[in-house]
Amino acid sequence: MGQITLxxxxxxxxxxxxxKDANLDIENGSFVVFVGPSGCGKTTLLRLIxxxxxxxxxxxLIDGRNVVDVPPAKRGxxxxxxxxxxxxxxxxxxxxxxxxxxxxxxxxxxxxxxxAAAATLNLTPYLDRKPRELSGGQRQRVAIGRAIVxxxxxxxxxxxxxxxxxxxxxxxxxxxxxxQKQLATTAVYVTHDQVEAMTMADKIVVLNxxxxxxxxxxxxxxxHPANLFVAGFIGSPKMNFVPGEVAGEAGVAIIGxxxxxxxxxxxxxxxxxxxxxxxxxxSDTFLYVExxxxxxxxxxxxxxxxxxxxxxxxxTPDPARMHRFNKEGSVIRTS
Amino acid sequence: xxxxxxxxxxxxSTAAAWLFGFLIFLPILWMFLASFKSELDAFAMxxxxxxxxxxxxxxxxxxxxxxxxxxxxxxxxIAGGSTxxxxxxxxxxAWSMAFSPTKRTKDVLLWMLSTKMMPPVGVxxxxxxxxxxxxxxxxxxxxxxxxxxxxxxxxxxxxxxxFKEIPKDILEAARMDGATIGRELVYVLTPMAIPxxxxxxxxxxxLAWNEAFWTLNLSTLEAAPLTVFIASYSSPEGLxxxxxxxxxxxxxxxxxxxxxxxxxxxxxxxxxxxxx
Numbered sequence: 001m002g003q004i005t006l007x008x009x010x011x012x013x014x015x016x017x018x019x020k021d022a023n024l025d026i027e028n029g030s031f032v033v034f035v036g037p038s039g040c041g042k043t044t045l046l047r048l049i050x051x052x053x054x055x056x057x058x059x060x061l062i063d064g065r066n067v068v069d070v071p072p073a074k075r076g077x078x079x080x081x082x083x084x085x086x087x088x089x090x091x092x093x094x095x096x097x098x099x100x101x102x103x104x105x106x107x108x109x110x111x112x113x114x115x116a117a118a119a120t121l122n123l124t125p126y127l128d129r130k131p132r133e134l135s136g137g138q139r140q141r142v143a144i145g146r147a148i149v150x151x152x153x154x155x156x157x158x159x160x161x162x163x164x165x166x167x168x169x170x171x172x173x174x175x176x177x178x179x180q181k182q183l184a185t186t187a188v189y190v191t192h193d194q195v196e197a198m199t200m201a202d203k204i205v206v207l208n209x210x211x212x213x214x215x216x217x218x219x220x221x222x223x224h225p226a227n228l229f230v231a232g233f234i235g236s237p238k239m240n241f242v243p244g245e246v247a248g249e250a251g252v253a254i255i256g257x258x259x260x261x262x263x264x265x266x267x268x269x270x271x272x273x274x275x276x277x278x279x280x281x282x283s284d285t286f287l288y289v290e291x292x293x294x295x296x297x298x299x300x301x302x303x304x305x306x307x308x309x310x311x312x313x314x315x316t317p318d319p320a321r322m323h324r325f326n327k328e329g330s331v332i333r334t335s
Numbered sequence: 336x337x338x339x340x341x342x343x344x345x346x347x348s349t350a351a352a353w354l355f356g357f358l359i360f361l362p363i364l365w366m367f368l369a370s371f372k373s374e375l376d377a378f379a380m381x382x383x384x385x386x387x388x389x390x391x392x393x394x395x396x397x398x399x400x401x402x403x404x405x406x407x408x409x410x411x412x413i414a415g416g417s418t419x420x421x422x423x424x425x426x427x428x429a430w431s432m433a434f435s436p437t438k439r440t441k442d443v444l445l446w447m448l449s450t451k452m453m454p455p456v457g458v459x460x461x462x463x464x465x466x467x468x469x470x471x472x473x474x475x476x477x478x479x480x481x482x483x484x485x486x487x488x489x490x491x492x493x494x495x496x497x498f499k500e501i502p503k504d505i506l507e508a509a510r511m512d513g514a515t516i517g518r519e520l521v522y523v524l525t526p527m528a529i530p531x532x533x534x535x536x537x538x539x540x541x542l543a544w545n546e547a548f549w550t551l552n553l554s555t556l557e558a559a560p561l562t563v564f565i566a567s568y569s570s571p572e573g574l575x576x577x578x579x580x581x582x583x584x585x586x587x588x589x590x591x592x593x594x595x596x597x598x599x600x601x602x603x604x605x606x607x608x609x610x611x
Contacts, residue, residue: 052507073513085504089526098522099512146512 002153002186036207256323270316433498497531
């Protein structure tokens with residue numbers, strides 16, 4: 001079991017409020033990703049759950065029990081750190097076994113569990129090596145092995161892939177997701193990379209300036225962002241925002257439209273503009289269009305399109321995919 | 336790109352390094368040789384390097400005139416005692432400053448270092464009077480105390496830098512792994528801190544062993560360590576080079592042997608964190 005509930009959690013460092021009233025329900029077995037720009041408080045929130053920081057106010061419940069006064073060692077969670085944080089003086093075996101040794105398990109059982117974890121993570125040949133003799137990816141696996149071997153109520157991941165190179169990151173992303181599904185253990189994962197968030201999460205928590213902006217599945221956030229911040233943060237390339245006259249005509253403060261929901265129409269039909277940059281990726285074409293009073297609009301076209309800088313284009317937004325925001329930046333639901 | 340190094344370059348820089356090393360070692364070698372000369376040969380001009388009448392009579396005289404074992408024992412007690420007490424105070428002090436620093440931690444560290452900026456002779460008179468009134472003159476306890484206090488700032492600074500090098504993440508990982516503070520200390524922190532602790536201990540021991548200002552001024556016979564034993568050979572009756580050398584050789588022999596056996600630890604500790 002591993003259900004984590006946050007009720008009115010607050011955290012301040014001196015006069016600075018890092019987390020402002022966080023309420024969250026993380027279901028047992030789900031993969032939840034905290035995402036947001038740097039300094040938004042996502043790592044702090046994770047450390048509060050871990051118990052490495054004390055809350056200033058509110059409650060954290062793990063399986064219904066308030067744990068704010070329980071030390072990290074007794075919360076039954078395990079954590080994978082960005083720096084891996086392996087014990088440099090212990091072998092891979094010692095690293096993975098450490099938590100079990102602290103729990104006082106008998107040696108044969110420890111050995112059995114360590115070997116099983118090592119086999120799952122392809123670490124068996126390296127069991128007797130020291131961390132410094134391993135590559136970055138292998139160290140990451142050891143850190144994960146150390147987390148899974150204890151069969152915790154939940155895994156906490158603090159940007160675990162950010163020190164790996166791009167190719168390895170994609171591979172580890174898949175492996176972590178697969179492992180989590182296989183173990184069916186709750187996971188809370190912090191990242192600033194929205195692609196990681198979208199691909200790995202069952203549910204995403206978007207944080208901004210210490211506040212939870214929205215909590216929902218990746219597609220919910222993509223299709224129904226609650227406000228300008230989420231709309232701008234989720235999705236790549238970023239959503240286009242059109243303020244001013246055009247939005248005024250629709251009776252709202254700002255119109256949001258994703259690059260993939262702008263169609264390139266026939267001459268004279270829709271918003272006029274001129275291509276300033278065209279990026280041809282083969283699978284996609286990204287156009288940056290100067291739209292006069294609309295500002296610069298990004299357009300994503302699936303496939304190859306023979307437009308180049310300086311060409312005139314006409315853009316039609318898909319009305320069903322338009323997002324309307326009021327002055328405060330909240331979405332206006334039309335239905 | 337790596338610079339091209341020719342074998343001639345290697346040969347020349349190796350020779351230069353040996354020459355430099357020899358120059359640094361020369362005074363100690365000279366002292367060692369002089370300890371086997373007669374007083375006349377020790378004074379001879381031009382100096383005699385190897386071809387003189389080798390004799391061990393200086394050592395015999397030194398043994399006869401003063402009690403080497405007594406002074407050596409004092410040195411061991413004073414250097415060892417002051418080092419141990421300094422470590423006992425410095426480990427928790429450096430620990431708390433490294434792992435739970437406050438706004439004032441930097442100031443405290445600087446203040447401690449600032450006490451080393453004043454020449455000791457500046458406080459000789461007050462310390463002497465305090466020692467006289469408390470009956471600490473020429474007592475081992477008094478010397479242990481003064482050397483311990485004198486080296487404490489450096490010991491704390493060294494330990495502080497070592498502890499600072501231990502990544503906080505690793506301690507947190509141990510906490511997440513279910514380790515209590517005590518077990519975190521035994522299984523994670525201590526093994527990671529041992530090189531730093533060992534080199535601090537050794538360095539402090541060497542500093543205390545060689546300390547001459549306070550030991551000369553605050554002790555006469557009863558508590559006098561080897562530094563006083565050496566100094567007693569540069570007496571008002573005149574300088575006895577050969578006997579002085581014999582006494583010095585005897586005095587530094589234990590510390591050189593200790594340094595020789597622990598040089599790996601020492602070098603590792605002193606260059607700790609220099610290269611990431």
